[in-house]
Amino acid sequence: MPAEPLPTAPRKVARVVLLDPQDRILLLHGHEPEDRANDWWFTPGGGLEGDETHEQAALRELMEETGITDVELGPALWQRFCSFPFAGRRWDQDERYFLARTSQTSTRATGLTELEQRTVVGARWWTCRELTEAHETVYPTRLAELLRRLLDEGPPSRPETLDAEIA
Numbered sequence: 001m002p003a004e005p006l007p008t009a010p011r012k013v014a015r016v017v018l019l020d021p022q023d024r025i026l027l028l029h030g031h032e033p034e035d036r037a038n039d040w041w042f043t044p045g046g047g048l049e050g051d052e053t054h055e056q057a058a059l060r061e062l063m064e065e066t067g068i069t070d071v072e073l074g075p076a077l078w079q080r081f082c083s084f085p086f087a088g089r090r091w092d093q094d095e096r097y098f099l100a101r102t103s104q105t106s107t108r109a110t111g112l113t114e115l116e117q118r119t120v121v122g123a124r125w126w127t128c129r130e131l132t133e134a135h136e137t138v139y140p141t142r143l144a145e146l147l148r149r150l151l152d153e154g155p156p157s158r159p160e161t162l163d164a165e166i167a
Contacts, residue, residue: 010081010094014058015045017077018068018100023151024125026107027138028065033087033118040137041124043097058098064111066123074099075155080140080162087115099155141165 018026031039046061048054055073063069078097083090107123109116126134128151131144140146140162 008092010083010092012048012054012057013045013093013095014048014054014061015043015095015097016058016062016071016073016100017043017097017147017150018062018066018071018102020101020105020125021103022127024127025131025143025147026066026068026123026125028120029122029124030116030120033115036121039121040139041126041134042139043143045095045097047093054096055098058096058100062100065109065116065120067106067108067110068102068104070102070104072101074101076159077150077155078140078146078162079159080165082140082165082167084165084167087119096159099150139165 020026026044027041028044029039029041031037044062044065045058046065048057052060054076059071059073062071075098076096077099080095081093082095083092105125109120112120128144128147131138131147134144138144142162
């Protein structure tokens with residue numbers, strides 16, 4: 001009998017909750033490669049490479065996906081496990097979200113992968129109110145609530161574990 005394949009560990013991901021001086025959050029707009037109508041908004045970030053720390057990956061991904069380098073990286077805010085289909089495969093991710101602040105509000109994606117070039121179609125700064133009233137899909141799904149609490153109470157003393165999201 002052939003051996004069962006060993007389960008693979010979730011992809012380690014660093015994400016950035018980037019706020020400008022007006023406390024707007026930057027979100028990227030993406031879609032499924034073959035279906036532009038299947039779209040959503042999400043925080044910048046991506047997988048760790050080599051022996052990168054989560055903090056190093058957060059800053060690298062932010063630069064690649066937005067061109068923003070003038071950043072004050074703050075503490076880890078949240079952790080979450082998510083699993084979702086995208087581009088013909090299932091992605092299992094262990095994500096950490098970091099607070100960051102910047103005064104640099106113009107964006108220019110200069111380091112997107114080939115897949116990102118086909119699926120990331122823009123970026124937008126959102127107020128907390130706009131995010132709360134949005135009808136678009138946003139990940140993590142509780143982002144508006146989490147952002148409101150962050151702005152009202154400040155960062156948690158240690159990263160909060162969010163509910164897993166499995167699609």
